[in-house]
Amino acid sequence: MSFWEKLLNAVTETATNVLSGLVEAIRTIFEGDPETRRKVAFSVAIIALSAKMAKADGIVTEHEIDAFREIFRFPESEARNVARLYNLAKQDVAGYQAYAEKLSGLCSMGGENCPMLENVLDGLFHIAKADGAVHENEMVFLAEIASIFRVSEEHFERITARHVHVGGRDPYKVLGVSRHDDFPTIRQHYISLVREHHPDRLTARGLPAGFHVIANDRMARFNDAYAAIERELRAA
Numbered sequence: 001m002s003f004w005e006k007l008l009n010a011v012t013e014t015a016t017n018v019l020s021g022l023v024e025a026i027r028t029i030f031e032g033d034p035e036t037r038r039k040v041a042f043s044v045a046i047i048a049l050s051a052k053m054a055k056a057d058g059i060v061t062e063h064e065i066d067a068f069r070e071i072f073r074f075p076e077s078e079a080r081n082v083a084r085l086y087n088l089a090k091q092d093v094a095g096y097q098a099y100a101e102k103l104s105g106l107c108s109m110g111g112e113n114c115p116m117l118e119n120v121l122d123g124l125f126h127i128a129k130a131d132g133a134v135h136e137n138e139m140v141f142l143a144e145i146a147s148i149f150r151v152s153e154e155h156f157e158r159i160t161a162r163h164v165h166v167g168g169r170d171p172y173k174v175l176g177v178s179r180h181d182d183f184p185t186i187r188q189h190y191i192s193l194v195r196e197h198h199p200d201r202l203t204a205r206g207l208p209a210g211f212h213v214i215a216n217d218r219m220a221r222f223n224d225a226y227a228a229i230e231r232e233l234r235a236a
Helices: 003-014 018-029 034-054 062-071 076-091 096-104 115-131 136-148 153-163 171-175 183-196 199-204 209-235
Strands: none
Touching (some): 003 018, 003 034, 003 076, 018 034, 018 076, 018 096, 034 115, 034 136, 062 115, 062 209, 115 136, 115 153, 115 209, 153 171, 171 183, 171 209, 183 209
């Protein structure tokens, strides 16, 4: 029996609602295997929260479905189980807030700005912007999820800047540095970000291989921002 089947059976048999049941199933089924639990939690979070986000603007586009499949790869043999889980989450009458609160408790680091939960937000942004724009209701949804995940407002602004850039992307905000910082300070911060968010390191934290598109996109945004700042300061 695959872990998808185990999760769905646990939810069907014990849950008063789907989303709360998913977190409890993840917590109990994989209690002795923290690495698998991280991977499953991340995968299920993307499925369940993207299903809820799809209702935020009222429309699920083909572009969003393609983006979902781009970052969430699964064996074709599991397609039916994944689709079933997505539909259960979308139809669940329970609010996503309770699910997000339970999910945040699975972060082993605790405190603010949990890296695993930041990856979830990046995945949701990736899906939300697939149709060409992140709609107002989707931004409200993402901001509320970030708040529940204990992602600080400043950190959420930096995450948002990687994906939403009306009027042009702000390279300083993307890197999380100030225009008043000198270049050596900016360079050191950039190097730290590259080390922290390298795809190999994210894999060690439980990021499934299929989600490397998120990690690679994030690295590209860091590299572009650093190059833009470097050009600006050299021209000054």
